[in-house]
Amino acid sequence: MRQEPAARIALRQSWDDYVLLRLEAPDVAAEARPGQFLMVRVGETLDPLLRRPISLHAREGGSLEIFFQVAGRGTALLAEKEEGETLDILGPLGRGFDLEADFHGRRAVLVGGGRGIAPLFYLGRELRAKGADVKVLYGGRSLRDLPVRDKFAADGLDIACATDDGSFGRPGFVTGLLEAEIARRAPDALFVCGPDPMMRAAAGIAAAGRIPAQISLESLMGCGFGACWGCVKRIVRGDGGRWRKICEDGPVFPAGEILWEGAE
Amino acid sequence: MRQEPAARIALRQSWDDYVLLRLEAPDVAAEARPGQFLMVRVGETLDPLLRRPISLHAREGGSLEIFFQVAGRGTALLAEKEEGETLDILGPLGRGFDLEADFHGRRAVLVGGGRGIAPLFYLGRELRAKGADVKVLYGGRSLRDLPVRDKFAADGLDIACATDDGSFGRPGFVTGLLEAEIARRAPDALFVCGPDPMMRAAAGIAAAGRIPAQISLESLMGCGFGACWGCVKRIVRGDGGRWRKICEDGPVFPAGEILWEGAE
Amino acid sequence: MTPDLSTDLGFLKLRNPILAASGTFGYGLEFTQFMSLAAVGGIVVKGLYYGPREGNPPPRLVETAGGLINAIGLQGVGVEAFAADVLPKLRAAEATVIANVCGADDDEYVRVIEFLDRQEGLAAYELNISCPNVRRNGLCPALRPETTRDLVARCKAASRRPIIAKLSPNVTDIAEIAAAAEAGGADAVSLINTLLSLAIDARTRRPRLANVLGGLSGPAVKPIALRMVYQAAAAVRIPVIGLGGITSGEDAAEFLIAGARAVEVGTANFVDPTATVRIARELSEFCAREGIARSADLVGTLGKGGHGTLAR
């Protein structure tokens, strides 16, 4: 885990309010694993004050890609950065996905909603390298929320899409796609990242089908490396549930460990 | 006086820590006079909070030029702006130089130190248009502090330079140049802008030679248009001296009205 | 549907709940080149002592992270010049004008009120009992409940107009001070004034302000202001006017939700001279977007904390 105060932006792509940046950061890249994230400084002044957590979207040699959606002030500032400028990043942070198991010949289904697709490209490639049979399910409100769909296909990853408004792929939520996929052929492992309601529904589907699922949680993060205790969520580890740090103990958790919020 | 939230930067030039920007702002330009200034927003977030005062350096049709030196955080941010980006400006502000008198055939000497040269280009041109015989004296620490010297000459304005370190022009302070100039031929009017000690010395020289002098003061400005009472300096108007607002009553004052600070 | 922003303080009806804060809007006239003074709920003019005041020597301002420290020291023209030169113009501009009343001692507050009571065109008095820049070490009447209550009571007895007591944030218990102002007969309280602050130039090892201490305002203080408005609103029945760091319509809505019936906009005027009218417009847009018919419906509606809380 390192601080790289001047990672050069080697490439910038954007689609509406989605942006992809490729950062030259060999030291950080050398330690990276799928599901880990960076804490990114979005401005140079004291407002905004805090870094923003952004997942690793891809590793390309000594470079790392991030893919994000403009959600507020911080990501809006980040979206203004141009090629040739530098970013101050901290990472890789968090534990990432648990890829200890033998995935050879196993079927892994990756479910991403909206910006939640970000970590799944890196993960999909890594699982494929481990011999897994990878299927990606990508959902969004509308066609314009699926900007990286072709990137998966171009990389040879099997991908299916769903849109809430039916403008592309299967109409409806990506969880519908997941149910259909499971009905077709039960996966050995699920990996999920997206909005809370989607992840919660996916966790329910996984539990019903007794499919082990890893879920990548989001949370407001003050530091990203365990110092502030700001990012906690209720995690059950044989203890009825305690506030655990998402940044340090996660952001990825087995679905069964997550106690979802009462109010949605 | 207008707010122009998106004046396009049509041109950017820079020399070490000096920057010139040309801004497309026809409404502001239409009202502009030499010695007036803009309040410029240097960032998009709440830090830095306040605008920064920058003089009008030139008017070119519907465009205005500013010329500034990086002095701290705010001007450093301003220096990063690029062509094609926009600036949020307020102006023109202040009274500017008093050009009511008949300048035809009169000799006007303009004395600028460092970034204080900024308003004198616009002023020099305007005085020339009024038939004055204009001489510009431009001083700086070193040659690199005289980036716009050629601009004056190229525009046909008679300019002489001085550097503290003798690297260009007459060695020594620009006030030395002024004394020599006065000895050669007494001017009818002096216009001065630069660091406080320089302006104070020039005011002394003017008083000794009984030459009317107009001095453009600097001050920390909260608003630039008379609302905050933050920018005051001691100004004497037959009243022994009162705190007057530099932004509204100035920034240009007759030398005789200024009570210089005790400690320098 | 255009949301209804009209605001009733009981003693005063306003076009909308956005007022300009004292000391940040000059005497109002500086702003007529940018906006119509009749477009905002009202303007609180710069603090008035009886006579003209010199104010503090410069430097009077320091910019800080998201904030501004000032030690203007209430430079001003005094009530006579104000009544003669300023007030007629403000009347002509159809502004709703609130006078910010200052005093070196209790008697001066009363003298200012007695003088202004004889003038037309003022809607209310805001008692500035909370300016940290005048007496030594930031002392002011609003630091203690007793001095707050007594001074408010004296001013109220002397005045034919409504009295708004402007409170200081530099206190342990804002609820207690707000209650004291109410007990003294205040028609409303406004808060917060500035937070007593210090800035140092490490190189010269001297204070950045000639006055040494000054008052902090601007977005940096908004979270503190919002908390105090919330606490004060819970402690009194009279209307609360909220301020401190408001720069947007959404900020204004937050203060209304915390319990303020109207808000004042201060430091933001320096950056955007039309901030008051912009904020009124943004508040209207906010209400329209959120389906709120009257901005008054927002007042004091803060819900429970605990989103994100798990059922346990």
Place this chain on the structure above:
Amino acid sequence: MTPDLSTDLGFLKLRNPILAASGTFGYGLEFTQFMSLAAVGGIVVKGLYYGPREGNPPPRLVETAGGLINAIGLQGVGVEAFAADVLPKLRAAEATVIANVCGADDDEYVRVIEFLDRQEGLAAYELNISCPNVRRNGLCPALRPETTRDLVARCKAASRRPIIAKLSPNVTDIAEIAAAAEAGGADAVSLINTLLSLAIDARTRRPRLANVLGGLSGPAVKPIALRMVYQAAAAVRIPVIGLGGITSGEDAAEFLIAGARAVEVGTANFVDPTATVRIARELSEFCAREGIARSADLVGTLGKGGHGTLAR
């Protein structure tokens, strides 16, 4: 010439005057991947109650203009786990460790101290009598001189180690509270803890923090912190430790000049995990540049205001 940053608090000698502030540096171990804990003056570990604590439900953080509001609610492992799992590692890292002592009531403070007194490897106790996030409405002992003095006196009597009383900025008269801590026998005071604050989500009309109120820290509060350190230092003879919004060596120098003998760095650690060592280095560079042989020479050297003042 390398400036001498060594710092003598009387009861404790430090390599340099830069400490990590409690609650912003975890138990220190989180930072060993970034820096050597022996490179800073010391670390104040996260607040310790006797037993493990749940803390508040999330959301626990809100970013504000130049600041951060937190309502962590002192989640922590308790003294036993701290002594067993953390302290040995900190000893091995050769860190100068100060324990931040909390209590739901006065008795708990004493119990924590009595337990920690039996452990090795602690340099002092910082009494957190000023956390706004635990009791209702931000109440804490440091809001009143009497409760401050009494609690400090009880803890001092129970302790074999030096006691630093950590003060709250949410008070009318910080000098009075600092003096009360001194009267209670504190070996030093540290200030400021966070400023009681509220953030509201206008759209949901709910507090942004599950706990409703939280504490504001970061650069936004620096001017207030600096003023309070200056006032406290003038009021007591014991050393003052200054904090609140420090992000650079020059910030640290400002606190020393205001009268602090050492400083703590809080929120800045979240943005730059090596902030403490960077700030120590920057302070050294600042001293070298300004020709100051010992950083201790800066302490309490604030000159007069009035640059910019005219002779009148």
